[in-house]
Amino acid sequence: MTTKLDEPTLGALEERALRRPGTFGEHALVACDSLVRIYQSEGIEVQALQGLDLLVDAGELVAIVGASGSGKSTLLAVLSGLDAPTAGRVRVGDWDLMAMSARQRVDYRRSMVGFVWQQTARNLVPYLTAAENVDLPMALAGVRRKERATRTADLLAMLGVASCADRRPGQLSGGQQQRVAIAVGLANRPQVLFADEPTGELDTATSADVLDGLRTINRELGTTVVVVTHDAGVSEHVQRTVAIRDGRTSSEVVRTTRTHEDGTEHTVAEEFAVLDRAGRVQLPQEYRETLDLVGRVRLALEDSHISLWPDRPRAATPTVPDEETTR
């Protein structure tokens, strides 16, 4: 009972994948390559990121969805230059985040990226009005007053909160605060906006407004947006959703709009598993349970796909792989 598993072995495949030259995600705007982040606290080691790969192209709006504790905030802290990974490579535009000096880090945070955090209070200065909040990062960057005023008005209008310009955060609803926060994040024209659970403290209807705001700025300004959330429902609002589990990307949902012959449009959502750089893929729990897959499994390379079996004889059906087995 020999299988094609003998050549090439999994170990050899993994080695080959790791040996590929370092051009991973060359054309992507954001490239995370085998990111690892280990926290040590009181002698306990937590692996928040366990070899995470992620590519985001310029102009994309991507949602990263994962349960609480899956490593989303850790990832965004790394991408925003607040935290350094334990291992792996991470690049945003021309910035190699593993090799930035303290000064470059400040530059990067001021010019390349913008942020929106879950806690509304972390995004806005409470004693400044909405317009003053948007104005502040531009004033710090030395932008002229007139240009600042125009940019502030444009951004607040684009996000549907022009009427809130003269109000302080305390006088705004949660959704309005987050839309103002998006404007603040965009004030200095960053190429990427990172948002960590921006709708985490909002109800469904208000969340939709905030997501709509992110879609609008992505479309109108071309800003690349990476939004992180535990709410799987967000995938309905974005083109690409990346699922993260245990500090790794595990699957992706891509939505495309297709046009019927009669001219009507419909959206198709397709789910993909994600193969990482080392050749690892996560099998959905549902599949594992259905076939009772645990521990060792058998793999066989077919013409156009790979088959996978449980490692035990199956009495009822003769599906143990041999030369001519098809699905």
Ligand SMILES: Nc1ncnc2c1ncn2[C@@H]1O[C@H](COP(=O)(O)OP(=O)(O)O)[C@@H](O)[C@H]1O
């Ligand atoms: N500063 C820290 N010290 C120790 N463990 C941490 C720290 N920050 C996060 N963790 C742990 O890392 C894992 C991922 O956390 P996090 O990135 O915050 O996940 P998420 O944002 O998806 O909820 C969790 O197990 C969390 O407890």
Ligand SMILES: [Mg+2]
């Ligand atoms: Mg978090």
